Amino acid sequence: MSIESTLPILKPADFASDQDVRWCPGCGDYSILAQMKKVLPTLGVPREKIVFISGIGCSSRFPYYMNTYGMHSIHGRAPAVATGLKSSRPDLQVWVITGDGDGLSIGGNHLMHAIRRNVDLNIVLFNNRIYGLTKGQYSPTSPLGKKTKSTPMGAIDNPLHPLSIAIGCEATFVARSIDTNIKHLGDVLKRAAEHRGTSFVEVYQNCNVFNDGAWEYAKDRDTKEDTTLELEHGKPLIFGKERKKGIRLHGLDPEVVELGKGISEDDLLFHDEKATEPSLAYLLSRMRYEDGFPEPIGVFRAVDLPRYDQMANAQIEQAIKDKGKGDLEALFNSGDTWTVS
Amino acid sequence: MSIESTLPILKPADFASDQDVRWCPGCGDYSILAQMKKVLPTLGVPREKIVFISGIGCSSRFPYYMNTYGMHSIHGRAPAVATGLKSSRPDLQVWVITGDGDGLSIGGNHLMHAIRRNVDLNIVLFNNRIYGLTKGQYSPTSPLGKKTKSTPMGAIDNPLHPLSIAIGCEATFVARSIDTNIKHLGDVLKRAAEHRGTSFVEVYQNCNVFNDGAWEYAKDRDTKEDTTLELEHGKPLIFGKERKKGIRLHGLDPEVVELGKGISEDDLLFHDEKATEPSLAYLLSRMRYEDGFPEPIGVFRAVDLPRYDQMANAQIEQAIKDKGKGDLEALFNSGDTWTVS
Amino acid sequence: MATATPSKPVSELVEATVRFCGDSGDGMQLAGTQFTNTSALLGNDVATFPDFPAEIRAPRGTKAGVSGFQIHFSSTQIYTPGDTVDALVAMNPAALTTNIGDLRDGGILLVNKDAFDGKGLEQAGYATNPLEDGSLSKYKLHSVDMTRLTRLAVDGLGLSQKEADRCRNFFAMGLVFWLYDRSLEPTLRFIESKFGKLPGVAQANTNALKAGYNYGETVEAINTQYHVGPAKLKPGKYRNIEGNEAMAWGLLAAAQLSNKRMFLGAYPITPASDILHYLSNYKNYDVLTFQAEDEIAAITATIGAAFAGDMAVTASSGPGIALKAEAMGLAVMTELPMLIINVQRGGPSTGLPTKTEQADLLQALYGRNGECPMPVIAARSPGDCFYVAQEAWRIATRFMLPVMVLTDGYIANGSEPWRIPEISELPKIAIKHPDGLTNGDEFLPYERDERLSRPWAIPGTPGLEHRIGGLEKANITGNVSYDPINHEKMCHLRAQKVANVADDIPLQELDGAETGDLLVLSWGGPYGACATAVHTAQKAGKKVTHCHLRYINPFPKNLETILRNFKQVLIPELNLGQLSMIIRSKFLIDAISLNKIQGKPFSVSEIVTKINSLVA
Amino acid sequence: MATATPSKPVSELVEATVRFCGDSGDGMQLAGTQFTNTSALLGNDVATFPDFPAEIRAPRGTKAGVSGFQIHFSSTQIYTPGDTVDALVAMNPAALTTNIGDLRDGGILLVNKDAFDGKGLEQAGYATNPLEDGSLSKYKLHSVDMTRLTRLAVDGLGLSQKEADRCRNFFAMGLVFWLYDRSLEPTLRFIESKFGKLPGVAQANTNALKAGYNYGETVEAINTQYHVGPAKLKPGKYRNIEGNEAMAWGLLAAAQLSNKRMFLGAYPITPASDILHYLSNYKNYDVLTFQAEDEIAAITATIGAAFAGDMAVTASSGPGIALKAEAMGLAVMTELPMLIINVQRGGPSTGLPTKTEQADLLQALYGRNGECPMPVIAARSPGDCFYVAQEAWRIATRFMLPVMVLTDGYIANGSEPWRIPEISELPKIAIKHPDGLTNGDEFLPYERDERLSRPWAIPGTPGLEHRIGGLEKANITGNVSYDPINHEKMCHLRAQKVANVADDIPLQELDGAETGDLLVLSWGGPYGACATAVHTAQKAGKKVTHCHLRYINPFPKNLETILRNFKQVLIPELNLGQLSMIIRSKFLIDAISLNKIQGKPFSVSEIVTKINSLVA
Ligand SMILES: Cc1ncc(C[n+]2csc(CCOP(=O)(O)OP(=O)(O)O)c2C)c(N)n1
Ligand SMILES: Cc1ncc(C[n+]2csc(CCOP(=O)(O)OP(=O)(O)O)c2C)c(N)n1
Numbered sequence A, B: 001m002s003i004e005s006t007l008p009i010l011k012p013a014d015f016a017s018d019q020d021v022r023w024c025p026g027c028g029d030y031s032i033l034a035q036m037k038k039v040l041p042t043l044g045v046p047r048e049k050i051v052f053i054s055g056i057g058c059s060s061r062f063p064y065y066m067n068t069y070g071m072h073s074i075h076g077r078a079p080a081v082a083t084g085l086k087s088s089r090p091d092l093q094v095w096v097i098t099g100d101g102d103g104l105s106i107g108g109n110h111l112m113h114a115i116r117r118n119v120d121l122n123i124v125l126f127n128n129r130i131y132g133l134t135k136g137q138y139s140p141t142s143p144l145g146k147k148t149k150s151t152p153m154g155a156i157d158n159p160l161h162p163l164s165i166a167i168g169c170e171a172t173f174v175a176r177s178i179d180t181n182i183k184h185l186g187d188v189l190k191r192a193a194e195h196r197g198t199s200f201v202e203v204y205q206n207c208n209v210f211n212d213g214a215w216e217y218a219k220d221r222d223t224k225e226d227t228t229l230e231l232e233h234g235k236p237l238i239f240g241k242e243r244k245k246g247i248r249l250h251g252l253d254p255e256v257v258e259l260g261k262g263i264s265e266d267d268l269l270f271h272d273e274k275a276t277e278p279s280l281a282y283l284l285s286r287m288r289y290e291d292g293f294p295e296p297i298g299v300f301r302a303v304d305l306p307r308y309d310q311m312a313n314a315q316i317e318q319a320i321k322d323k324g325k326g327d328l329e330a331l332f333n334s335g336d337t338w339t340v341s
Numbered sequence C, D: 001m002a003t004a005t006p007s008k009p010v011s012e013l014v015e016a017t018v019r020f021c022g023d024s025g026d027g028m029q030l031a032g033t034q035f036t037n038t039s040a041l042l043g044n045d046v047a048t049f050p051d052f053p054a055e056i057r058a059p060r061g062t063k064a065g066v067s068g069f070q071i072h073f074s075s076t077q078i079y080t081p082g083d084t085v086d087a088l089v090a091m092n093p094a095a096l097t098t099n100i101g102d103l104r105d106g107g108i109l110l111v112n113k114d115a116f117d118g119k120g121l122e123q124a125g126y127a128t129n130p131l132e133d134g135s136l137s138k139y140k141l142h143s144v145d146m147t148r149l150t151r152l153a154v155d156g157l158g159l160s161q162k163e164a165d166r167c168r169n170f171f172a173m174g175l176v177f178w179l180y181d182r183s184l185e186p187t188l189r190f191i192e193s194k195f196g197k198l199p200g201v202a203q204a205n206t207n208a209l210k211a212g213y214n215y216g217e218t219v220e221a222i223n224t225q226y227h228v229g230p231a232k233l234k235p236g237k238y239r240n241i242e243g244n245e246a247m248a249w250g251l252l253a254a255a256q257l258s259n260k261r262m263f264l265g266a267y268p269i270t271p272a273s274d275i276l277h278y279l280s281n282y283k284n285y286d287v288l289t290f291q292a293e294d295e296i297a298a299i300t301a302t303i304g305a306a307f308a309g310d311m312a313v314t315a316s317s318g319p320g321i322a323l324k325a326e327a328m329g330l331a332v333m334t335e336l337p338m339l340i341i342n343v344q345r346g347g348p349s350t351g352l353p354t355k356t357e358q359a360d361l362l363q364a365l366y367g368r369n370g371e372c373p374m375p376v377i378a379a380r381s382p383g384d385c386f387y388v389a390q391e392a393w394r395i396a397t398r399f400m401l402p403v404m405v406l407t408d409g410y411i412a413n414g415s416e417p418w419r420i421p422e423i424s425e426l427p428k429i430a431i432k433h434p435d436g437l438t439n440g441d442e443f444l445p446y447e448r449d450e451r452l453s454r455p456w457a458i459p460g461t462p463g464l465e466h467r468i469g470g471l472e473k474a475n476i477t478g479n480v481s482y483d484p485i486n487h488e489k490m491c492h493l494r495a496q497k498v499a500n501v502a503d504d505i506p507l508q509e510l511d512g513a514e515t516g517d518l519l520v521l522s523w524g525g526p527y528g529a530c531a532t533a534v535h536t537a538q539k540a541g542k543k544v545t546h547c548h549l550r551y552i553n554p555f556p557k558n559l560e561t562i563l564r565n566f567k568q569v570l571i572p573e574l575n576l577g578q579l580s581m582i583i584r585s586k587f588l589i590d591a592i593s594l595n596k597i598q599g600k601p602f603s604v605s606e607i608v609t610k611i612n613s614l615v616a
């Protein structure tokens, strides 16, 4: 993606479109929008080179509020639309905005294939564990037993874990953040933008109308240091208000340990976002609050691998090098021909 | 799935339909069909209680050749058809036959959701790393660089690994076998049938017309002991003609070691198909021949968890217990009513 | 108190139309529903039109956030929510600007004065305050400081101001209840049942309601009360019912009448989601609802359930139905009975999700690859959905094929009084599954009866093991067949099966004479507007007859004769002429189209005007 | 040698039809192709019909495994592969039973005697050997022991028997080449280029080919040779071309003529896959082919590429097109130019994947939710695909909308001589993207020009940043709009855009007089059969005219006048009357349908018979 040298200095406000934002007052989407507007000016990419593609959902209204190019496409198909766009135009910075329903329910297959192709997209999944736009049915990330409009007796589908799936699909960049954790969210979005290949970011987002408090444990000022764990490359997994708790590996099972009492930082699991094999990232994606673990936030995995959009265009250049620029005249006259006079 | 007590003893031949089998001579599908016919009589399930659902592809012709109930549905949708069937009729034994294109390309999302719901289905994916029926385009499991009708310069999409995805989607039973490894295949199919919940089985299958030899390394009599590894629950990971090679864990990375030379079986990674967390199964699914590893075959994971079909029906029974069998009369007359005379 | 003899003159009205409008947060839908039920209980005929804003809740006070609910109640039989409004309740300036256009001259206008402050006026785009600049002079304007009065009424109950203000809609209700002399009882019962667990809130709403009522009774400015007496409906026990609710109930009835477990495969989509919501609550009726990962999974799971032997149903709206197209082909090819319900909304594409339209008719008929025919039947009103659901299932099982059922957002969300049927009145739906074959005879899954329908053999039956699928089938044996003649035969046979349905449905009935100058031919939601308009024309002595189609594919056998008995045929549709296109092609009749495609139902006057332009 | 003066009498023929048939493994498609090219090179007009078995290769020798290739070659202009066959080559019993029905009485029958052994006869269902039981007496039967002779011919080249037998098709070719006095040169060149790297194989095939030829020359039994001279085609340089190939080339041309990079989003499906295969090989023409995970991803990626500014194309067949329905709505709503190609096959559902049909026309027109119009144009023959592709792209870009292109399996796999155009003959396709706005002016993405088309502003252009999507758009600004009047306006506007295309396409041309007793109205694949049939009728002095439609939506402006100038209108279609339904509805004309739905093209005689039944 070509970064121009001399650019007008842009401010967050320059990225606001003229449409008034239409989310419920108090929706977590506002904060994500705000962080996005803060991050974009720092990337040195001219506004006209940025495109936001979304599907359908509250979250998917996002592109209307950005003064960039954008498409509010159809339900679940944003990753495919973006794949076509980015493959044709590697010079553009392409963002995909999706939701837990849009991205994991109807759109799961496109998400999976965009990720495995490692198309250079930045995919942000707003996970509010509910269908917001359609007024509150359970989603693929809703917990078992969740009572919603369509599950009066509680959900009976095991929830999907967005990051586990992404890792199961050969993802090269996987990260997680939280709508209200403003600074962290900004940093993660920036890392995602900078990664070359598919960046997949899950954002814990609160739907205060249909699923209020779904992430309270990870957002509450008093509990969040104990319920979440900020990943740092090369650093041991430490968390807790007093940063006295850590994660140690016992065989292949992570366990929570108290530092001190004969356990030192070196005994802990160290994070390596660059590990070629994704086993660590996968293991981290399994750590869940309900099982007594802090939930990791930050960058789980970031490895540099060839990208579909780049290779597709490279093949075209190669073909031109090998066969010369296509010549219709020659093509039409190739093989057996005859003349009628 | 209710197993009847007194059954006529059935032979493999009893499961053959009257349709002549229409696969290319030499196709790996024949052997899988033969093993299936051998296994079914051993399950004690009457023929009329067995249903085969498939999508579209050479592999998906399978149901026509089984003298059971069956549906050759549409491309990619078999897991969804089967979910409806099994949820309505938990008394049936439902098999899903799919291919690497049918199951992972167009059907990826349905496969993912059937697995995460843990519907009690036995899903067998015939992986020949090619689109056979449409005469040889690359599939989601074709290796990078694969030259096919639609990729004359080589494939540029990272292949998906069926078992990694399944594990990324909360699978409760994951296994792998090989079309020509007759006995092993039979055992795996039997295990799959016996597992309650979604059983996902990948079978390495040779398409001798459009992708001959794709699995040669794992099938060749001389190499297979060194290129594959038979998983056994509770046993160390040992392989090789002389069974002198093993897999040891180094941090989270598996490594191939020679037994003896100070390395004993106890130093090796032990297989545990019942591990609650799927990290081990995931790690095993990453071991690939091209990276110098033997590819595990057998059962990677087998844990017992609630099933969608069972819970859906349990909720109905519960509702009837709680509210009594639905009474239309009462429903219609509930709430505000008035009489016009 | 609600029965207290009014202290002010009461003027009798034949009918009236009231609309509550305000911010989505103002509880206007609740107010409307309560007023509807109360009026119904009082014996009025009622027709309602809830008008939601776009899906997401827009910022308070904006025009985009305005939500409305219109109730037409009458002492005579009515079919529509009414073209214009006699009394408008506007809770804020945005609601006023967006709705005032529908208030008839001299109509009553009740506004919440307190909301007309600087910010509110600005959001609504008012330069000056309409309550003061005389721009509303042609209406009976009553600006009431509802916010203040409500807060007063709930004072001392320890509610926060935010909570207190949430009771404003009850104040407004109370006032309108007084205005139209309605009893407070039903609403008080409702408050009790809904807020029983929160005594504070219950009390507050009660106070607000009564305060509004008393305000009407006491304040001079409002000097007359109106009364609309009960209507002569067909005798019986009635209740009020919504379209999607009636559809759900009709499906429940169909399942019980055919001794079937019901399977619903659905993916949420406006305005069809409520069918899923309702049915998920009826599990004790042996209903299994499956919220699928998408519409394709919803219908293919439904096909699986049909194969399993259940009453299989899938419901969606336009975009979702488009996604089901390929799978519908499989349903047609496998000749399994199932229902595909399309609650139509504004299109194309995502279009206008919360608005109504009838533009999916041609999709229903032709939106599939190959020659892929399917019966199509359409509901005409909320209560009619109950009967259409049963009729569709009857046809599906008698002829072994999928049936498409069409409704629309207007029918689905609208409500009307519904005469509660005796279960014994409802026709049983007989289904026969072939018994097992133990004598080793060959089972022929595509053997046909006199209606051309094949046996519905379900898994678990010994000796009937068979395979079906999407490839062309040999007739009788059901084996895959590439035979040219068989393919042609099967295409004709699938078409004939659908055509045969015509022998099994009632002849088309008419509202009016069998011959005349003009036939108004309608289907679906416009039924009410057309019926009303035709009655008006008939009263005016015009030779106009109304023909409303429930069966669109196939048409009733006598339709052609009917059409040819009129000088002109007018087809009003909320699309660009889709039924019209079929009628013209099939009968070569130069039918006249009246098309409207504004996401709104027809008004009666639009149709009356058109009729008058055609017959002097 | 091929030019050696024949030692046997040569009889001149105007035209002839030959069919090679045998097991899928017998290389009949190759034989057919070689014979086709050779005849074309010789100056004959040719038309071919490859007939594949069902997708999967069936067991050797079974009827299901039979593959055929028919070539009609002539010294006059021809349009079809011929109804009946003058010479049939049958490599085994299964091929004989399944094909003998098409050999005319007295026709030449060449069979491989060696294949008529017990097993072979049994697989074909022959009780007795037809070569001996006299059942073939009405044909000129030549049973040749091809297997033995081929093995002899390749003896000493060290081939395994299996390899040797693979040369049998070349022996058969050689024999037929002699029979019709064709040169061996092109085939020898082909062998050289194809097997050059395997000298052994090359030599073997050469020997087999010559052995077959010499066999004809020497063996008494075959006593005459036939000759079909060159046809008077329009002067120019010619080549033989297949439908899917011509489509791919037409797309390449369209891209270059409009200075566009091409993006093809496709998912493999019979019979459309070859378009993907061809284009994947033309990367050096700046073509990016994306094999998507499914058809929905294929079209949505195509929409993304269209937004990006590429020449965006998606190609599929019936079931895949059904899956694209929802996304087509997005294409219509976003008013982006793109091509959607449907190579039709037998339906409904999976249907008859390898067979031809025209039953997706109504799906093309109406298979979407809401009012969702799209231009539809159809190719009439293999070579015509080249021009249709360019015309479709011209319309898509001039009017800013998706265009549906219809072909079918018969056109896609068939081939015909194609006059190679001068690139300079081909009309340029001018496309203008708006320039950037740096002066801060507001960009209006839904502002319209005289054709009502909106600007194609592509990402990367400063100042034109804008958002599009599937919700209804306000005209001019392109903002989301729920306004009722705007929605109605936009629905009419999208329809008018399509209607406007009629001002931009040529008037309909006729083959025959402008008035008469019968107009034969056709579209797509039946072109050739209809043209031939009408010429026959005209020669017989009947007042019959042929009108072949390329543009189906909108119709050419003069179509109505044309239709009304004839006493009767006959519409032959490979469906149950789909164009017919449109014509009847639009013009209220009682068009007569001739429908065939057997997975096979019309034969000329079927149409001639129908014409004769209508005009004495
Ligand atoms: C084809 C189709 N099916 C269904 C819908 C209805 N629909 C719109 S958004 C949505 C789910 C949104 O959930 P999510 O992606 O989590 O977004 P959120 O609103 O929670 O941000 C659904 C089912 C649709 N618009 N299109
Ligand atoms: C909707 C639809 N799209 C495309 C096709 C064409 N098609 C049939 S099978 C197939 C892929 C088969 O590959 P796989 O699942 O690996 O099965 P295999 O033939 O290799 O056993 C495709 C693309 C189809 N039948 N339907």
Ligand code: SF4
Binding pocket: A022, A023, A024, A026, A027, A028, A029, A058, A059, A128, A132, A133, A206, A207, A208, A209, A210, C056, C057
């Ligand atoms: S419904 Fe939920 S997710 Fe949607 S805008 Fe409102 S708060 Fe946000």
Ligand code: SF4
Binding pocket: B022, B023, B024, B026, B027, B028, B029, B058, B059, B128, B132, B133, B206, B207, B208, B209, B210, D056, D057
């Ligand atoms: S094409 Fe390949 S997969 Fe299909 S039947 Fe033939 S060998 Fe088997």
Ligand SMILES: [Mg+2]
Binding pocket: A057, A099, A100, A101, A126, A127, A128, A129, A130, A131, A132, A139
């Ligand atoms: Mg959500």
Ligand SMILES: [Mg+2]
Binding pocket: B057, B099, B100, B101, B126, B127, B128, B129, B130, B131, B132, B139
């Ligand atoms: Mg395959």
